[in-house]
Amino acid sequence: MANRIITISREFGSGGRTIGKMVAKELNIPCYDNEILEKLAEESGFTKEYVKEQSEYAPHPAWFMNTLLNRNGHGMSNQDYLWIIQQRMIQDIAEKGPCVIVGRCGDYILRDRHDLLKVFIHADFEFRSNRIIKVYGETEEPTEKRLSDKDRKRKAYYQFYTDTEWGKAENYHIALDSGKIGIQRCADIITGLF
Amino acid sequence: MANRIITISREFGSGGRTIGKMVAKELNIPCYDNEILEKLAEESGFTKEYVKEQSEYAPHPAWFMNTLLNRNGHGMSNQDYLWIIQQRMIQDIAEKGPCVIVGRCGDYILRDRHDLLKVFIHADFEFRSNRIIKVYGETEEPTEKRLSDKDRKRKAYYQFYTDTEWGKAENYHIALDSGKIGIQRCADIITGLF
Numbered sequence: 001m002a003n004r005i006i007t008i009s010r011e012f013g014s015g016g017r018t019i020g021k022m023v024a025k026e027l028n029i030p031c032y033d034n035e036i037l038e039k040l041a042e043e044s045g046f047t048k049e050y051v052k053e054q055s056e057y058a059p060h061p062a063w064f065m066n067t068l069l070n071r072n073g074h075g076m077s078n079q080d081y082l083w084i085i086q087q088r089m090i091q092d093i094a095e096k097g098p099c100v101i102v103g104r105c106g107d108y109i110l111r112d113r114h115d116l117l118k119v120f121i122h123a124d125f126e127f128r129s130n131r132i133i134k135v136y137g138e139t140e141e142p143t144e145k146r147l148s149d150k151d152r153k154r155k156a157y158y159q160f161y162t163d164t165e166w167g168k169a170e171n172y173h174i175a176l177d178s179g180k181i182g183i184q185r186c187a188d189i190i191t192g193l194f
Numbered sequence: 195m196a197n198r199i200i201t202i203s204r205e206f207g208s209g210g211r212t213i214g215k216m217v218a219k220e221l222n223i224p225c226y227d228n229e230i231l232e233k234l235a236e237e238s239g240f241t242k243e244y245v246k247e248q249s250e251y252a253p254h255p256a257w258f259m260n261t262l263l264n265r266n267g268h269g270m271s272n273q274d275y276l277w278i279i280q281q282r283m284i285q286d287i288a289e290k291g292p293c294v295i296v297g298r299c300g301d302y303i304l305r306d307r308h309d310l311l312k313v314f315i316h317a318d319f320e321f322r323s324n325r326i327i328k329v330y331g332e333t334e335e336p337t338e339k340r341l342s343d344k345d346r347k348r349k350a351y352y353q354f355y356t357d358t359e360w361g362k363a364e365n366y367h368i369a370l371d372s373g374k375i376g377i378q379r380c381a382d383i384i385t386g387l388f
Contacts, residue, residue, distance in 0.1 A: 120363050120369075122363055122364045167362060168362060168363065169314050169316055169361050169362065169363045169366065170371075172369070173374040173375060174368070174375065175363035175366070175368065176367070176368055177364075177366070177368065180311075180367040181368065189383055189386075
């Protein structure tokens with residue numbers, strides 16, 4: 001079966017989101033990224049900032065503490081509640097038609113689909129460091145810390161909810177080093193696999 | 195700098211060797227695979243079978259035991275001795291001109307070269323299982339055991355000598371699932387990056 005859905009997992013600063021948008025534009029299909037966050041906020045009733053924060057941090061290691069501290073009317077932690085909505089939302093998006101989904105554990109949530117192409121984008125520290133300064137600007141926090149904090153959080157969240165190792169080649173159909181290969185070239189390769 | 199050397203690491207049965215040969219043929223450059231094994235045997239004085247066996251098993255966890263059991267006239271274990279020759283041999287091959295190198299920790303040995311493209315080929319169990327029966331024939335040993343044994347040995351050997359995790363996406367410039375993407379398509383993508 002041909003690939004209809006492309007999920008893009010990425011290291012922070014690797015250009016994964018940009019590549020996703022380029023692929024979607026070239027293929028003339030929607031790219032879901034911030035839209036998922038906005039819909040999650042809308043459906044859950046939380047603010048967009050809260051949703052972003054909750055879905056970027058792995059739950060507290062003491063599971064019951066997390067549930068006690070963040071419990072809501074559904075008898076579960078806010079994070080679990082958001083995870084359930086997110087799963088349904090991404091499954092619905094995939095049902096609608098061909099698309100690109102950036103992040104949000106899309107690769108895991110849609111793992112049983114045969115029309116799924118799972119992509120991972122990464123790059124070395126130097127490339128990502130230069131890129132986050134260019135894209136997001138300088139901050140007081142050192143670049144190294146910004147990169148490692150963000151990656152650590154993504155990894156922890158992913159591993160918590162999927163029980164799968166983030167960044168392991170065998171979990172993706174294609175993994176590309178955007179620093180070595182180039183952002184445009186990465187987008188071209190992925191587009192060619194659709 | 196353009197890529198001149200392509201190293202291919204691969205899971206057993208994924209078609210990595212075949213892909214390497216196809217890429218080399220298309221680019222009209224040499225592909226080193228069994229040749230390295232033969233040269234290692236020639237230079238070390240060991241038989242080809244012994245070299246193959248030694249360079250596929252990780253040294254004994256009790257390092258000193260390994261040295262005691264396999265010591266030779268060079269004051270080191272046979273495995274370490276072979277590793278040293280292998281490193282020099284692969285560096286010499288890369289110096290000679292553009293080529294494809296399959297396995298043998300080529301990616302690690304040549305890691306400081308800027309003209310290196312590091313490739314990892316993998317595939318799911320079903321694809322690899324069918325492929326090893328087709329390529330190597332049936333044996334009394336169950337396919338599952340053949341695959342896991344070989345991968346385990348490759349991983350252990352690689353990790354012992356390189357102190358780097360085998361199969362982690364960030365250690366390669368491109369990692370491809372040959373079962374999903376197809377062997378010919380993988381070869382085409384890699385050729386396009388040369």
